[in-house]
Amino acid sequence: MSISQKSAAGVKTNVSTKNGLIRSGSFRVIAGPCTIESYEQFVASAKAVKQAGYEYVRGGAFKPRTSPYSFQGLGEDGLKIMSEVNGELGLKGVTEVMDAGDIELVMEHAQIIQVGARNMANFSLLRRIGEAIAGTDHGVVLKRGFAATVEEWLLAAEYITSGGSENVVLCERGIRTFETSTRFTLDLSAVIVAKRLTDLPVIVDPSHAAGRRDLVIPLSKASVAAEADGLIVESHHDPQEALCDAEQALPVEALMGLREALQPFASAMGREVL
Amino acid sequence: MDDAGTQGRIEELRNRVDEVDRELVRSLNERARIVQEIVAIKAEAGKALFDPRREEKILRKVAEENEGPIYDTSLREIFTLILHRIRDLEVQREEFR
Numbered sequence: 022m023s024i025s026q027k028s029a030a031g032v033k034t035n036v037s038t039k040n041g042l043i044r045s046g047s048f049r050v051i052a053g054p055c056t057i058e059s060y061e062q063f064v065a066s067a068k069a070v071k072q073a074g075y076e077y078v079r080g081g082a083f084k085p086r087t088s089p090y091s092f093q094g095l096g097e098d099g100l101k102i103m104s105e106v107n108g109e110l111g112l113k114g115v116t117e118v119m120d121a122g123d124i125e126l127v128m129e130h131a132q133i134i135q136v137g138a139r140n141m142a143n144f145s146l147l148r149r150i151g152e153a154i155a156g157t158d159h160g161v162v163l164k165r166g167f168a169a170t171v172e173e174w175l176l177a178a179e180y181i182t183s184g185g186s187e188n189v190v191l192c193e194r195g196i197r198t199f200e201t202s203t204r205f206t207l208d209l210s211a212v213i214v215a216k217r218l219t220d221l222p223v224i225v226d227p228s229h230a231a232g233r234r235d236l237v238i239p240l241s242k243a244s245v246a247a248e249a250d251g252l253i254v255e256s257h258h259d260p261q262e263a264l265c266d267a268e269q270a271l272p273v274e275a276l277m278g279l280r281e282a283l284q285p286f287a288s289a290m291g292r293e294v295l
Numbered sequence: 296m297d298d299a300g301t302q303g304r305i306e307e308l309r310n311r312v313d314e315v316d317r318e319l320v321r322s323l324n325e326r327a328r329i330v331q332e333i334v335a336i337k338a339e340a341g342k343a344l345f346d347p348r349r350e351e352k353i354l355r356k357v358a359e360e361n362e363g364p365i366y367d368t369s370l371r372e373i374f375t376l377i378l379h380r381i382r383d384l385e386v387q388r389e390e391f392r
Contacts, residue, residue, distance in 0.1 A: 172379070179347055218345040 036222045036250060039187040040158040042077070042113075042133060043222040048283065048292040049251030051115050051133075051162075051224075052276055053079035054258075055266040056092070057099035060106070065258035067106045069273030073280060076295065077133070078107065079115040079253055083123065084265065085139045092264050100130035107131075115162060115253065121149040128153065133160045138194055138229075141166035141177050151184025160188030162224065162253065167197045167205055171214050178221060191215055191223045192253060195230030204232025204269070207240055209247040216248055224251035228269040234260075237271055238282050245286040251295075254279065327381045350378055 035045040043049055052073070054066045057080040070078045082099030084092065095102070103114045114131035118124055119140060127134055134154070140146055141164060150161055161181055165174045174191065181189050193212050195205025207230035212223045225247075227240035241252050257263045257270035271279065280294050287294050337343070357374050358367035365373075 175345055176347055220343065 036216075036220055038160055038190060038222060040132070040160050042160050042188065043190060043224075043250050044295065046292055047295045048245060048249075048287045048290075049077070049224065049295050050075050050279065050283070051077040051079050051251065051253040052256045052271075052279075053115070054081075054263065055255050055270065056081045056084055056264055057095055057102050057116075058264050060102050062258065063099075063102050064106045064109075066256060066273060067110055067112055069256065069258060069276055071110050071112060073273075073276035075276070075280075076113060077115055078103075078112045079135070079255070081117050082127075082130075083117055083119045085117070085119055085137050086265070097126060100127060104130035118146075118150070121146050124150055124153045128157070128159050132158065133162055135162045135192075136164060138164040138166050138169075141169055141174065144177070144180050147177060147180035148184065151181035151186060154181075154188065155185040157186075158188070160190060161186070162190050162192050164192045164194045164226065165196070165208075165211065167195060169196075171211050171218075174211070175215060175219055175221075178219070182221075189221055190250070191219075191221050192226055193223065193230075193249075194226035203230065203236065205230045207231065207243075209243060209249075212244065212247045212249050222250040223248075224253055225249045226253045228253075228255040228266070228271075232266075232269050234269055234271055234275075237269065238275070238279055241279060241283060242286050245283055245290055245292070248290070323377065323381075326377070327384065330381050344382060350375075353378065 037043050037045045052070045052075055054063065057063045063080055066080070067078045080099070080103055082094050082096055082103065084094035086093060100116065103116060107114045113133065115133040115135055116127060116131045117135040117137050118127045119137070124134070134150060136147065136150065154161060163178055163181065169177070178189055178191060193208055195207045198206040200206050207225070207227060212225060215221070215223050225240070225244035227237045227244065231237060231240055237254060241254065244252060255266060255270040256273050256276050257267070258273050260267045260270045260272055263270055283294050334344070354371045354374055357370055361367050361370050
C-alpha cells in the first residue's frame with residue numbers, strides 16, 4: 022500500500038509524520054522570514070519565533086525568484102547561518118531546495134526540505150529528495166504548483182513517498198486566478214479534498230497566497246477550520262527593510278497574537294497549536 | 296438515397312447509438328456498485344482511496360484491450376474521468392454516512 026493513500030474510513034484529523042513535524046491532535050505553526058539575509062536578521066527573526074513558542078523556523082537560502090536579477094539568497098552561507106542560529110536556540114529549520122545537487126547540503130543544515138510551487142513538477146528533483154530522506158528524520162513540505170490540480174499535487178507527492186519516507190507534508194499556497202486583489206487565490210477546498218484522498222498531512226501558506234499581511238491571520242483561522250494540519254507563515258523583525266515579500270510578512274510582534282487568534286479555532290477542531 | 300431514405304437510415308443508426316448509451320449507463324453504474332463494495336472492504340481494513348498504482352494498471356489494461364477506432368490515449372482520458380468520478384462519489388458518500 023502506498024503511504025500517501027487515505028483510509029477509506031473518512032477524514033482523518035489525526036494524521037502525523039514520523040519525525041514529529043505533524044502530530045496527531047495538533048496544529049503546527051512554522052514561521053520565519055522569506056529569506057535569510059544576514060546573521061543579525063535571521064537571529065532576530067528566529068528569536069521571535071522561539072519567544073512566540075514555535076519550534077520550527079523557515080528561511081530561504083536558495084530563492085526561486087521570478088527575475089534572475091532579484092536577490093537570489095545567500096546559498097550555503099545562509100544555510101550555515103540557519104543551522105548555527107537554530108542550534109543556539111533549539112529550533113528546527115525549514116528551507117527550500119531548488120537543485121538536486123544541493124539536497125545533501127540542505128539536509129546538513131535543516132530538518133525540513135521545502136519544495137517550492139515552481140518545482141512541484143520537477144519530478145527528478147522530487148525522486149532524488151525521496152531517496153535522500155528515506156529512513157531519516159528529514160521531511161519535506163511539498164508546495165502545490167500554482168497551476169496544479171489536486172490530482173497532480175498528490176501524484177507529485179508520490180514521487181517522494183514512493184522512496185519510502187513517512188515525513189511528507191503537502192502545502193497549499195494559493196493558485197493563479199483572475200483575481201488581482203490578492204497575489205494568489207488560497208484554495209482551501211484543495212486542503213479538504215487532499216485530506217479526503219490521502220493520509221498525508223496538509224498545511225497552508227497564507228502569506229504567499231494572499232501576498233498581504235492583513236489577510237494572514239484571517240486565512241490562518243480559516244485554514245484551521247478547513248481541517249489543515251498546520252501553517253507556514255512569513256514573519257520578519259523589520260518588514261520595512263525585508264529584502265523580499267515585505268508586504269506579506271507579519272511583524273514578529275504579531276506571532277504571539279497569531280497563536281492567541283488560532284487557539285479557540287484549534288480547540289474547536291480538537292487541536293492544540295504547536 | 297433520397298431525402299427520406301437518408302433520414303430513415305440516420306434514424307436507425309441513432310436508435311442503435313441510443314441503445315449503446317443505455318448499455319454504457321447500465322455498465323457504469325454496475326462499475327460504481329462494484330467499487331462501492333471495494334470501498335466498504337477498504338474502510339473495514341483501514342485502507343486508502345487514492346491509489347495511483349491501481350489506477351495506472353486499469354488504464355494500461357484498457358489501452359491494451361482497445362481495438363479502436365478510439366485512440367488509446369483518448370480512452371485513457373475517458374477512463375480517467377470515469378475512475379475519478381466514481382471514486383469521488385465514494386469520498387462524498389463517506390462524509391455523510
